[in-house]
Amino acid sequence: MQTAFITGASSGIGRATAVALGRSGFRLVLAGRRRERLEELAQELKGVPTHLLTFDVRDQAAVDAAVASLPTEFQDVDVLINNAGNAHGLAPIQDGDVRDWDAMLDGNVKGLLYVSRAVLPAMQRRRVGYIINIGSIAGHETYPNGNVYCASKAAVAALTQGMRMDLLPLNIRVAEVNPGLVETEFSQVRFKGDTARAAQTYQGLEPLRPEDIADLIQFMVTRPPHVNLAEVLILPAAQASATQVRRTS
Numbered sequence: 203m204q205t206a207f208i209t210g211a212s213s214g215i216g217r218a219t220a221v222a223l224g225r226s227g228f229r230l231v232l233a234g235r236r237r238e239r240l241e242e243l244a245q246e247l248k249g250v251p252t253h254l255l256t257f258d259v260r261d262q263a264a265v266d267a268a269v270a271s272l273p274t275e276f277q278d279v280d281v282l283i284n285n286a287g288n289a290h291g292l293a294p295i296q297d298g299d300v301r302d303w304d305a306m307l308d309g310n311v312k313g314l315l316y317v318s319r320a321v322l323p324a325m326q327r328r329r330v331g332y333i334i335n336i337g338s339i340a341g342h343e344t345y346p347n348g349n350v351y352c353a354s355k356a357a358v359a360a361l362t363q364g365m366r367m368d369l370l371p372l373n374i375r376v377a378e379v380n381p382g383l384v385e386t387e388f389s390q391v392r393f394k395g396d397t398a399r400a401a402q403t404y405q406g407l408e409p410l411r412p413e414d415i416a417d418l419i420q421f422m423v424t425r426p427p428h429v430n431l432a433e434v435l436i437l438p439a440a441q442a443s444a445t446q447v448r449r450t451s
């Protein structure tokens with residue numbers, strides 16, 4: 203049985219990925235800050251071996267302690283899904299809130315680094331592994347007011363390439379999944395609980411569902427060991443670029 207370690211498993215893409223990989227026969231390490239969400243997910247996955255880790259990816263000491271606390275049977279991580287992250291705010295750079303900038307750069311970039319650094323020794327020792335970083339279309343096309351979020355995802359793209367190069371001799375595959383609009387709690391978080399504004403993001407179009415991304419990840423991690431789907435852009439049919447969508451209303 204292979205082990206998958208999923209960050210941001212308490213919601214959205216990470217949660218759906220946990221369900222998909224659990225149903226595919228993976229043992230799961232599920233990480234997030236909201237413990238009760240993880241416990242509810244573990245209940246839903248009854249029959250799947252799960253281990254829950256509650257930490258903030260921005261806190262390197264907490265990341266290291268959580269990974270060091272893994273029971274033996276969960277230590278040999280085969281698949282790491284670096285998914286935890288969010289956008290905070292959507293504002294011109296001159297009006298940006300520094301706390302939002304810190305949350306995005308510390309969470310989306312440094313958090314991914316901290317978790318990868320903590321999990322890598324087990325992969326390095328066994329000379330096997332598959333790391334999938336959840337980037338975004340926003341990391342490849344900057345859009346107005348997206349400034350720091352787009353920069354954080356551009357950093358994920360650069361890091362994915364760098365990790366793929368550096369980990370090549372160790373037989374560790376590294377890939378990036380770049381979704382367009384997916385309806386999750388993402389916009390609720392971006393707009394700080396403004397439900398009406400969050401809903402506008404998806405109004406008049408059919409966005410991707412978190413399960414669509416989970417399907418893709420499930421496909422990627424079940425390819426034979428010689429195959430790496432290194433970079434995948436996945437969009438709703440109603441989206442052509444970061445700034446072009448087709449709305450019916």
Ligand code: NDP
Nearest residue numbers: 210212213214215234235236258259286287384386387388
């Ligand atoms: P959600 O808000 O639904 O989920 C975000 C997840 O990340 C939650 O489980 C949250 O858990 C976790 N998380 C956020 N910050 C931290 C932190 N500091 N420490 C630990 N965990 C954290 O959004 P999505 O599922 O949409 O987002 C998942 C990923 O997909 C993100 O990286 C996002 O940038 C990316 N993405 C999303 C798109 C979209 O349109 N939705 C499109 C492209 C990429 P908790 O709060 O419990 O800690």
Ligand code: 8X3
Nearest residue numbers: 338339340381382383
């Ligand atoms: C999330 C997609 O276009 O809202 O990364 O930035 S977008």
